[in-house]
Amino acid sequence: MSVTDLALPAGERSPEPGPAAWRGFRKALLRSLAGLLRNPGLALSLLWVALVIVAAVAPGLFAPGDPLAVDTAVRLQAPSFSHPFGTDRLGRDLFDETVHGTGRTLPAAALATAVGLGAGSVLGLLAGFLRGLPDLVIMRLVDVLLSIPGLLLALMLVSVLGKGSTADVGLAIGVAAIASTARVMRAEVLRVSESGFVEAARTGGARWTRVVLRHVLPNSMGPVWVLTLLLFGEAILGVTTLSFLGFGAQPPTPEWGSLVSSGRDFLGSAWWLSILPGAVVALTVLAANRVSRAFDAERGGAR
Template sequence: MHIKRYIAPTFLAAVVFVAVFAPWLPLFDRDAIDLASALQPPSANHWFGTDNLGRDTFTRVVYGSRTSLSIVVAAVGAGGGLGCLLGLLAGYRGGWFDAIIMRAADLQYSLPPVILALVATVALGTGMANLVIAISLATWPRFARIVRAEALHLRQRDFVLLAELGGASVARVLLQHLLPNMLNTVMVLATLDIGLVVTLEATLSFLGLGVQPPDPSWGTMIADGRAYLSQAWWLTALPGAILVATILAVNTTSHLLRQRQDERMEVAFV
């Protein structure tokens, strides 16, 4: 049972490793076309087979993980940063600003994130930068609501009141006193959001609104493989399996982190 706790984090670490070091791994050229080798099934030479242009599918899956990792880091950083900033200000300042931010968050919560990301992508256009912006706009409310709740709790603590009495500015109170005391919560929330961001990126890419050719993406690979399901099942099944396994690994790892945080809090209050 103890070993099982490390399966998901180990798999996730392996995905991150191959994504970061893909250019230095002994892989095929991701864009090299070899029509003579088109639609070859998985083998010792091509672990995930080849696509309709003879490109190595495993290589493109690895570079697809690199694309997803870049989008995850940018989108979670942007969406989480925006949500944390608005949540801190809403919880600390209160009043009309708090009401506006929370009503905006409630409005976005009324629609699924994928619909919001889809609408934003259609409005902004395709491209990596617009994809990150669209996903960030769909994911900030959860950060804002949870950080606001933490700020409401912490702003009445003695160390915050003493900082205010000492003449500390709002920025100093937020960044030096409130934010450091909720970093564990923010980190767990960011880990939880990774699975959502990966799903949104794959969904938008599958619909043709995300990553554009020739850059590989798990979503585009699954979409491109639909035309060959009867003769080349691996083009859709294997990238799809990696996508599902990665999302499960992320969610399991975030659950383990949340459990560890809860255990620490229980010990702190004993």
């Protein structure tokens, strides 16, 4: 606690910056985990997200086979014990392709989330703390970005960057997510900047960098942490959509969107080619959103 905080009533003192903010986040996490026994839906969502992350890091744990191995003798076989997701038109195991495709889709979604949260948080922090002309310029830029549908903006950007890399797709999705993060961060910074402990720090002669890094930023990150999983789910959906349209990794490299796209011509005779990879995408996005809502509710209850 700073010296300026001692002059304030206990209810208006700044929470301990940095470590205290992390301790508060950990307490919310522990409370959420403690509630899993009372909420099996949340537990299943957390388990699914964990399994998907493990599959992205170490796909061989779930699918030790070669996802590109061709066996025309078993082409277009329906799901069975030996092939849980069936086989594609070349006899490749669709389950192996889906699991190994996780290692392409999730890193691109993680890059998109990092870009959106990182750049958006910085812009929102500057706009909310500096105000005046910087706030006006930044928020007009945010308004321009928000006026363009996110998927359309990402499609425009990835068309300029190229279509042979999932990193380009992730970067494009991340840029499209900057505006929403900036608005959330700016609103929190404006709220925290009016707090008594920030005014006391300024009055006490603290440098603006110290006020921002020690008081404003740690106490404004709560909604941004909640937004992380929500953006991650949206990024997965965006990366999959662009991959479906032919951007990102090119065949035969497995990727969730390209797997769904490759099976659309066989929906009448081999429904599993698109439906099962699509179901994995839907479950992952829904699970990420469910976990995000749980953290948001926990944070609201802790206020």
